[in-house]
Amino acid sequence: KRERMVLVKFKFxxxxxxxxxxxxxxxYSARKLIKLVEENPTKKIVVTVGGHTxxxxxxxxxxxxxxxxxxxxxxxxRKYLLGILGLGTYSELDRWLAEHRVRLKAKGYGYSSPFKIxxxxxxxxxEVLLGDNNLPEGRILNRRVTVEFKIK
Numbered sequence: 001k002r003e004r005m006v007l008v009k010f011k012f013x014x015x016x017x018x019x020x021x022x023x024x025x026x027x028y029s030a031r032k033l034i035k036l037v038e039e040n041p042t043k044k045i046v047v048t049v050g051g052h053t054x055x056x057x058x059x060x061x062x063x064x065x066x067x068x069x070x071x072x073x074x075x076x077x078r079k080y081l082l083g084i085l086g087l088g089t090y091s092e093l094d095r096w097l098a099e100h101r102v103r104l105k106a107k108g109y110g111y112s113s114p115f116k117i118x119x120x121x122x123x124x125x126x127e128v129l130l131g132d133n134n135l136p137e138g139r140i141l142n143r144r145v146t147v148e149f150k151i152k
Contacts, residue, residue, distance in 0.1 A: 004146050004148040005146065005147055005148075006115070008073055008144060009140070009143060010144065012054070012143065013057070013065065015065060015068040016072075017069075017073070026077060026080050030081045033081065033149065036149060036151065037102060041100075043101065043151050044102075044151075044152040045100075045101065045102045045103070045150070047102065047103070047104050047149055048106075048107050049077060049106050049146075050066075050070055050107050050108075050145065050148060051065070051067055051070030051073070051108045051145050052111070052113055052115075053065050053066045053142065053143060054111060054131075054133055054138075054139035054143055055142070056133075059111070062110040063110040065110075066108035066111075067106065067107070067108025069145050070145055071106045073106075073147075077147070081096075111133065114129060114132065114142050115129075115130050115138075115141040115142055
């Protein structure tokens with residue numbers, strides 16, 4: 001099982017989020033992870049916080065920026081998990097994650113993964129590109145962080 005959601009949007013060339021309601025989205029992600037752990041006690045869960053950029057600029061700079069965005073939001077996710085679980089230290093959180101077979105990771109995609117959605121119509125599914133890097137509004141959508149939950 002796999003689920004992905006857009007969590008945060010960013011200004012051009014910045015690692016600091018500009019999304020409204022960021023805190024509630026991050027809290028939702030932390031609570032969702034806890035619920036997945038409870039519903040799948042014997043399964044391994046991999047959570048990938050993925051950073052993305054638009055295509056403007058050097059590839060190496062975008063790769064670094066996307067990883068920085070992902071790392072920042074992974075840190076925020078860990079803070080929410082710590083608080084919601086009522087744990088006192090990050091080492092306690094690390095123990096909880098290990099005991100429940102949860103792996104958290106940050107990944108920078110640079111501009112390699114423009115924003116797409118899956119459109120289902122008449123029983124057929126089709127990928128639709130919304131993050132067209134040739135359009136200003138597409139580039140805005142590509143400056144994002146996603147959270148993906150995989151249950152193995």
